[in-house]
Amino acid sequence: MRLPSLGRRYRFGRRYRFGRPAALVAGGYTAAVVAAGVVAATGKGGFLFELLSFEAGSDDGESPAGWPLLVLVLAGAAQGWAFWQILRGPVAGNRVRRRGAVRALRWALYTDLVLALLVYRIIDFSVPWWANILWCLLKLAIVLLFHRVLTGASRMLRFTALAAGTLTMTASAGAQVCEALGLQAAGELLSSALLDGMLWSLWTALVLVAQARDGRWGRTTVWAGALDLVVPLAVMPLVLSLSLSLEVFGSEALTGLMIVFQLLNPVWLARSAHDLAGSYPGAARRKARTGAGALPDAETARVRAVSGLDVHQLTYLIDDVCPAADAVVRAETAQEEREMREWDEEEQRMCDEAPRHRPRIRPATATRVEEPVWIDYGVLEAYEETEESDPFEDGLLDLAQKNGLAAALPGHLMVRIHSDAPTCLTLETYTRRPPVETRGWQHVVEVGYRSPGGLIELGDPMSGPEYPDLALRGRSGDYRIRVHYAWLPWEGEKYGAQRLLVMAYPGRGDDVVVHRKRTGP
Structure with a gap:
């Protein structure tokens, strides 16, 4: 039997790829802040300060009251909003194949985000000098990748940003090395080249201008980056001045402002990476398609000569009011959608033309999942929750x-596959042990699994169960799970899609049997 579009209906049921867990985390945190604010109003503000600062025992012994308490609660709500922006991931159902600099930039931004949150925001860990140098090199890579990706921006803007960002990160890394070697004079000279952070602020401002014009990034992304640039340069000095001279603001307002400020850069990093993952209306293509060998008129040439601005770069800013620009946007949007459909159809053909498994004995159930399976973290998991088990701490991934393919513990089953290729999935359940099959497969592993509840549903660990139950008519107890894996060649390429067959049958034993060692990547 064929599964009727289970995967696609489930994915398009959520607006964002990790929307549900992100909403749970953000909503839970915001609710906890509000509850802690209510408790703080009674004179016990310790928990509120711990929530806001992520530090145990951060209470200073005094609980705020009145509007200062409201400021802190609002700052906590802003922190919950930031968790949502960071954790929700890209738009669901909008998976677009990204390669080269775009894909490298996404992962560089995510790496920078994780390091910033874990090291400086949550753990508050003092990193050694060599780690700071590596971090500078990561940021230098981000500078270079933005230069490669922002091809729609003017040459002047791109190369000015490249120079400012490269000089900043090179000087920062050099200053770290000089400090570690005791070369204080050289380190101070390199630090002075940074102009108190003004060069990095210039890079940020130029990148934000390019993002705003590009069309691949949303308004929230650009505004988060702009506020991250403006708050420390203008807002915070103003608030601090008023607080010291006029006593307009108390320490709670400064604390709340600091909390909000610390969120802006992580939100910009996360949103910049998220937005690059989805489809966009071809904003990088700035040519208006009026025919081969045709475009620019005298006025366009004059504007470019005087200001260095290609007016076609404004296409995606004026399409709501300019019919000609709207026609360009519509044409390029249609082209992008056509390319996405063709890509989806090609993946579907891979699985449609994949060899069908012919069971050697009659299975109790057999499901050939109709659509190609995509996962984000390289594993399919089945998890049956019990009081004794914790899927995040049981070490099953290790x-x-x-063996590189499968493992199981009571209540937790894991299958490893490649995250960057579609998977053609078949699931079969038997009443007795099926014959071992290795022909046509590159890796075959069998593991023992104990089902506490008789519900073995594989799925993406972030999305939850998505595929039919492997248990035999709801039977709990001991099972043997046999996993077969192979790459499918496609149009002259050795590695097109992945073929995955998972068999389950009642059987004792928790030993791992490798029926065929891996012969592919």
């Missing part, structure tokens, strides 16, 4: 890495 066990799966030993």
Whole structure:
């Protein structure tokens, strides 16, 4: 039997790829802040300060009251909003194949985000000098990748940003090295080249201008970056001045403002990476398509000669009011959608033309998942929750890495596959042990699994169960799970899609049997 579009209906049921868990985290945190604010109003503000600062025992012994308490609660709500922006991921159902500099930039931004949050925001860990140098090199890579990706921006803007960002990160790394080697004079000279952070602010401002014009990034992304640039340069000095001279603001207002400010850069990093993952209306293509060998008129040439601005770069800013620009946007949007459909259809053909498994004995159930399977973190998991088990702490991933394909513990089953290729999935359940099959497969591993509840549903660990139950008519107890894996060649390429067959049948034993060692990547 064929599964009728289960995967696609489930994915398009959410606006964002990780929307549900992100909403749970953000909503839970915001609710906890509000509850802690209510408790703080009674004179016990310790928990509120711990929530806001992520530091145990951060209470200063005094609980705020009145509007200062409201400021802190609002700052906590802003922190919950930031968690949502960071954790929700890209728009669901909008997976677009990104390669080269775009894909490298996304992962560089995510890496910078994780390091910034874990090291400086949550753990508050003092990193050694060599780690700071590596971090400078990561940021230098981001500078270079933005230069490659922002091809729609003017040459002047791009190369000015490249120079400012490269000089900043090179000087920062050099200053770290000089400090570690005791070369104080050289380190101070390099630090002075940074102009108190003004060069990095210039890079940020130029990148934000390019993002705003590009069309691949949303308004929230650009505004988060702009506020991250403006708040420390203008807002915070103003608030601090008024607080010291006129006593208009108390320490709670400064604390709340600091909390909000610390969120802006992580939100910009996350949103910049998220927005690059989805489809966009071809904003990088700035040519208006009026025919081969045709475009620019005398006025366009005059504007370019006087200001260095290609007016076609404004296409995606004026399409709501300019019919000609709207026609360009519509044409390029249609082209992008056509390319996405063709890509989806090609992936579907891969699985449609994949060899069908012919069971050697009659299975109790057999499902060939109709649509190609996509996952984000390289694993399919089935998890049956019990009081004794914790899927995040049981070390199952380490066990799966030993044979490279599958592992199981009571209530937790894991299958490893490649995250950047579609998977053609077949699931079969038997009443008795099926014959071992290795022909046509590149890797075959069998593991023992104990089902506490008789519900073995594989799925993406971030999305939850998505595929039919492997348990035999709801039977709990001991099972053997046999996993078969192979790459499918496609149009002259050795590695097109992945073919995955998972068999389950009642059987005792928790030993791992490798029926065929891996012969592919």
